[in-house]
Amino acid sequence: MEKNQRKKIPHMTITRLAQYLNCLTLLPREHYREISSKELAEKIGLKPTVIRQDFHHFGGFGHAGYRYRVPNLIEGLERILGLDQKQKIIIVGVGHLGQALANYRNFDRLGLELVGLFDINPRLIGITIRDIRVRDIDEIPAAVESENATIGVITTPAEAAQSTANLLIRAGIKGIWNLSPMNISGPPEVIIRNEFLSVGMMELSYRLKTAAVG
Amino acid sequence: MEKNQRKKIPHMTITRLAQYLNCLTLLPREHYREISSKELAEKIGLKPTVIRQDFHHFGGFGHAGYRYRVPNLIEGLERILGLDQKQKIIIVGVGHLGQALANYRNFDRLGLELVGLFDINPRLIGITIRDIRVRDIDEIPAAVESENATIGVITTPAEAAQSTANLLIRAGIKGIWNLSPMNISGPPEVIIRNEFLSVGMMELSYRLKTAAVG
Numbered sequence: 255m256e257k258n259q260r261k262k263i264p265h266m267t268i269t270r271l272a273q274y275l276n277c278l279t280l281l282p283r284e285h286y287r288e289i290s291s292k293e294l295a296e297k298i299g300l301k302p303t304v305i306r307q308d309f310h311h312f313g314g315f316g317h318a319g320y321r322y323r324v325p326n327l328i329e330g331l332e333r334i335l336g337l338d339q340k341q342k343i344i345i346v347g348v349g350h351l352g353q354a355l356a357n358y359r360n361f362d363r364l365g366l367e368l369v370g371l372f373d374i375n376p377r378l379i380g381i382t383i384r385d386i387r388v389r390d391i392d393e394i395p396a397a398v399e400s401e402n403a404t405i406g407v408i409t410t411p412a413e414a415a416q417s418t419a420n421l422l423i424r425a426g427i428k429g430i431w432n433l434s435p436m437n438i439s440g441p442p443e444v445i446i447r448n449e450f451l452s453v454g455m456m457e458l459s460y461r462l463k464t465a466a467v468g
Numbered sequence: 469m470e471k472n473q474r475k476k477i478p479h480m481t482i483t484r485l486a487q488y489l490n491c492l493t494l495l496p497r498e499h500y501r502e503i504s505s506k507e508l509a510e511k512i513g514l515k516p517t518v519i520r521q522d523f524h525h526f527g528g529f530g531h532a533g534y535r536y537r538v539p540n541l542i543e544g545l546e547r548i549l550g551l552d553q554k555q556k557i558i559i560v561g562v563g564h565l566g567q568a569l570a571n572y573r574n575f576d577r578l579g580l581e582l583v584g585l586f587d588i589n590p591r592l593i594g595i596t597i598r599d600i601r602v603r604d605i606d607e608i609p610a611a612v613e614s615e616n617a618t619i620g621v622i623t624t625p626a627e628a629a630q631s632t633a634n635l636l637i638r639a640g641i642k643g644i645w646n647l648s649p650m651n652i653s654g655p656p657e658v659i660i661r662n663e664f665l666s667v668g669m670m671e672l673s674y675r676l677k678t679a680a681v682g
């Protein structure tokens with residue numbers, strides 16, 4: 255396993271491994287103690303061979319033709335994706351999207367622990383969401399250090415995204431998940447993922463148009 | 469232009485075109501009447517040659533070495549992505565994520581018109597968000613027909629995602645943007661995009677892990 259992880263894994267494989275894990279964590283445990291690549295493939299809309307090829311990068315999780323034990327599969331996928339070491343996350347920007355993410359139960363299942371919520375709006379500072387009190391962004395540096403937070407989520411308006419990123423980077427955050435509409439950048443040692451929600455919608459629009467043209 | 473669109477355009481090109489459009493619509497218009505591929509590349513974190521190659525699929529938007537006129541570029545990208553024909557969208561599930569999307573100003577800029585909000589929760593039915601009254605999901609079929617809505621956005625809990633999709637498909641929706649954590653499926657003539665927010669977070673976690681090992 256360790257040796258394999260040094261190899262460059264295709265980006266699409268990582269995306270699919272995350273989809274498999276997402277799907278598996280949502281299965282009712284009592285019905286799925288084991289699952290075949292065919293069953294998992296049907297749930298996700300992929301070919302079973304794709305799943306087996308993806309698993310092959312990491313030692314295969316068992317032998318061809320056998321069913322996978324779901325707990326083993328979840329544990330293995332979590333280890334590959336780095337979710338076995340609990341990551342502590344903070345969210346900056348507690349508007350609708352920030353609150354949606356703060357309440358996203360799926361993150362708990364993935365070992366992501368929310369340890370801080372921050373905003374600049376005095377009307378939001380002091381309110382409590384899931385037992386976490388919203389604090390002023392001035393408190394980010396102290397909070398990142400004391401809580402040992404590694405991931406910062408940006409759900410601010412576009413105008414504030416880069417300055418928020420700069421603040422997070424100065425505070426020692428290792429990875430940034432940017433959900434504001436504005437692209438952000440930082441030094442190479444900080445892992446930045448710009449997630450543009452509207453891009454997904456535009457791709458859907460494109461596919462609708464090309465389907466109509468036929 | 470029309471002829472080129474019949475060719476198969478790589479998926480990543482479409483994703484990047486959507487990113488270019490997203491970036492261009494957020495530029496302050498007074499400062500950016502024109503832009504070079506180098507300037508646009510810097511803003512997005514890509515190489516200028518990638519941008520020029522992507523534009524080449526669609527006739528290039530001008531000649532090498534010249535600056536692009538921003539309004540022309542926006543118009544061209546909107547046409548390619550099918551955003552020149554105003555798409556009417558409805559959102560099903562008016563929790564935090566549904567409300568975040570209902571308030572996402574960027575959709576307006578992209579020619580996406582929100583025409584309906586639906587939920588099953590009696591406490592949400594009747595409230596008004598951006599002048600749109602939240603209605604019961606029973607009213608979806610009549611609303612889709614009378615408003616001529618083409619895209620349905622699913623922001624329900626995972627358990628309700630597939631039944632909501634079935635309802636939207638029976639109502640005549642052409643495309644579904646599913647933001648619930650659960651994968652949904654439908655007949656081939658309906659374009660479905662499953663957008664898993666947690667997958668982005670898992671990819672970030674993977675990159676953090678490999679960066680720490682590397």
